[in-house]
Amino acid sequence: MQQNKLTVEVKGISFANRGAELMLSAVKEQFMRRGIDAHIVVEPNGNYIRRCRYEVWQKPQLILKRVNVLKPLAWLPKSLRRRLGIITDSEIDVVLDASGFSYGDFWPHKVAWDRLAKPIKQLKRRGVPVIVLPQALGPFTHTASAKPFRRILKYADLIFARDAQSLSYARALSCRSDNLFYCPDFTCLVAPQGIPELTPPKNAVCFITNEKMAATAERKQAYLDWMISLVQATLRSGHQAYFVNHGGSADATLAQHIIASVGAPVALLEAENAKQTKWLIGQARVVVGSRYHAVVSALSQRIPVVATSWSHKYQALLNDYESSESLFACDETDAASARLNKLLSDNALYEREQQKLQICAEQQKSLSEAMWQQVFELLEDQKL
Structure with a gap:
């Protein structure tokens, strides 16, 4: 060259x-x-x-x-x-x-x-x-x-x-x-960059919002209800929750609305750059999200997800990581909560998921x- x-x-x-x-x-x-x-x-x-x-x-x-x-x-x-x-x-x-x-x-x-x-x-x-x-x-x-x-x-x-x-x-x-x-x-090839001064809670669930899930008033309410239910399920399980802003101000506003609705001390974290954001995602036990590259960042770091989507690209992504059972519509709140609870409570299942994701990530x-x-x-x- x-x-x-x-x-x-x-x-x-x-x-x-x-x-x-x-x-x-x-x-x-x-x-x-x-x-x-x-x-x-x-x-x-x-x-x-x-x-x-x-x-x-x-x-x-x-x-x-x-x-x-x-x-x-x-x-x-x-x-x-x-x-x-x-x-x-x-x-x-x-x-x-x-x-x-x-x-x-x-x-x-x-x-x-x-x-x-x-x-x-x-x-x-x-x-x-x-x-x-x-x-x-x-x-x-x-x-x-x-x-x-x-x-x-x-x-x-x-x-x-x-x-x-x-x-x-x-x-x-x-x-x-x-x-x-x-x-x-x-x-998936981009390595995360740690943030020594910002440490998320241990063994917690990371939530990531996406304004595209709230394109209409009807969809917005269904999406907010879905996210609120999963935050509540996380807290009931004894685990902590935190949000990471993977988008702009609209995503942050959605996260703040969900946190206010839950009425519990849940942090909204924002890193200076994308590599640091990827690191924040990688510190979670489970990621609940609907931002495509946030889900990639989780799966490629062996972090199981519970996802919802607005496009065919999410189903394809989860298929790539043999995790199609972790994609839910916003009207499938009970099923999504059950999947999340299983990932939080069943350590044997969690270890199998991580082993599977390791193989898929390498591929x-x-x-x-x-x-x-x-x-x-x-x-x-x-x-x-």
């Missing part, structure tokens, strides 16, 4: 939740492990302070009402752009899409167009490798969502679907068979390592 600094754009990183940060950490670590000096570039979305911690460069792109309001910054002299930490499209050597879950009927079709479908043809004219890292995809039942992703499938060098259902959705659209592969979520990490090997072989072949 070339000795000059490589400029790598990572698309889809919003810093709106810790999952996006974990994916960015995973990308940075893979380049560092291979001794590749890289400028990592993102669009200036989300929290500025969080972006600064990751030492990323910025693209002058912020789409408001289909207009890039930062485009004039690209016209500045290169020396001034460098002082401001700005990288333009013409300076990008590699594009990695780490959207997580942004392509399909759930999302406005303009997201796919603006993020990748529109620029991808020009990127390929310039010889820039475009790689869609493992993520959930689809469904694509509407023409508006299918058309931009069909274009991405046509031009991308590599596309990794994160689960079998996503792979099936993508295959149904694709005119190619040589660039579409399966690989599970790759944040998931091996698949992710193979995916990265494929990515860097492509970059090597293109003499980057």
